Amino acid sequence: MDLSEMKAGSAANIVNTYGERRLSFVRGEGTKLWDSTGREYLDFFSGISVTNLGHCHPAVTDALCAQANTLLHVSNLYYIEPQVQLAALLCAHSFADRWFFCNSGAEANEAAIKITRRYWAQKGTPRPVILTAKKSFHGRTLATLAATGQPKYQEGFEPLPPGFEYVEYNDIDSLRAAMRPDVGAVMLEPVLGESGIVVPDENYLAEVRAVCDEHDALMILDEIQTGSGRTGKLFAYMHSDITPDILTVAKGLGNGVPIGAMGCTETVAAGFTPGTHGTTFGGNPLCTAAALATMQTMTAPGFLERAAEVAAHFAAGLNALADKYDSIVTVRVKGLMYGVELTKSVNPLIDAMAEAGVVCGPAGPQVLRFLPPLIISMEEADEVLAKLDTALGAF
Ligand code: PLP
Helix, strand or coil: CCHHHHHHHHHHHCCCCCCCCCCCEEEEEECEEEECCCCEEEECCHHHHCCCCCECCHHHHHHHHHHHCCCCCCCCCCCCHHHHHHHHHHHHCCCCCEEEEECCHHHHHHHHHHHHHHHHHHHCCCCCEEEEEECCCCCCCHHHHHHCECHHHHCCCCCCCCCEEEECCCCHHHHHHHCCCCEEEEEECCCECCCCCECCCCCHHHHHHHHHHHCCCEEEEECCCCCCCCCCCCCHHHHCCCCCCEEEECHHHHCCCCCEEEEECHHHHCCCCCCCCCCCCCCCHHHHHHHHHHHHHHCCCCHHHHHHHHHHHHHHHHHHHHHHCCCEEEEEEECCEEEEEECCCCHHHHHHHHHCCEECEECCCCEEEECCCCCCCHHHHHHHHHHHHHHHHCC
């Protein structure tokens, strides 16, 4: 199929949730993508922070092929070896004592919301309210949409499940003022991803932890975008010296194979007992084999440290461009998450970068977002900076 046939086929037969697109990629390897005309691109978007190890990473591909030749699926009515191995690895590399596996970020957040409610119900003191942040993004299911502090995503989908209230992000007084005895948890992204890579003050998460502790509320961190190495640590909370009670991950966990997970402390885990939550596909042999290979690669000694070095180099380059061009308002960075806030619509710049052979994307109407794979080289970082320099010159 060529691009025009794909456009026509999509327009005719696919529910129009994504609108018209200008490209179709048909192959990927490492940091590179090829479109349907055979043109090569440097991928600095990673499928919105999914292919963090690059495309078709050999460790993941080998694990997938081996698993596909052995056993694709059995239900959670049986023990699943790679699921058990993945849980052990994630426990060893995080605060969490236990994990629940599902298929997506929204489902991981659903699990976090449900375990919070049930944890308090089981104690005999229901605390149904969860505080989330204005401008947050937590997913598209009804409950995660209710958790998402942005009316534009919610409009037309009412009635939404009750029990969510919103505070200002990065404003500890706003959180303090909203705390009440029926607040069961505070749920936050360590960096606002979809709302423009908003990085909070360095001590914000520690202050949130302290407020949660003061009010005996649970702290949920949505690391669906910030997790899986994206910020230069395996999970973004590791930049601080606090731990949450519940953590959600998805996106980069399987490097492109759909998988989500909710990790929590032993105490919180008691909120779910047999039969209270479940899923058909979640944690099946194929997706957990892929995630196990992904996490083994990412936690190998030196891997994240090397990524953090290139990350800082690219950030320095972006800041230099911010000094050079008035069209850049500011640059926001956390590890390999970059938001370049512009004075006008980002779309022409994304198109110009694609024209120059670089894939990047938006994070809101005026923010250019780079989410490069963690394997980029210094040379590739420099190549993208040079192309951005040229594109900004004509912007
Ligand atoms: N939470 C955050 C922070 C996200 O960035 C996203 C997706 O962009 C989600 C939740 C939803 O994840 P999914 O699209 O896998 O359901």
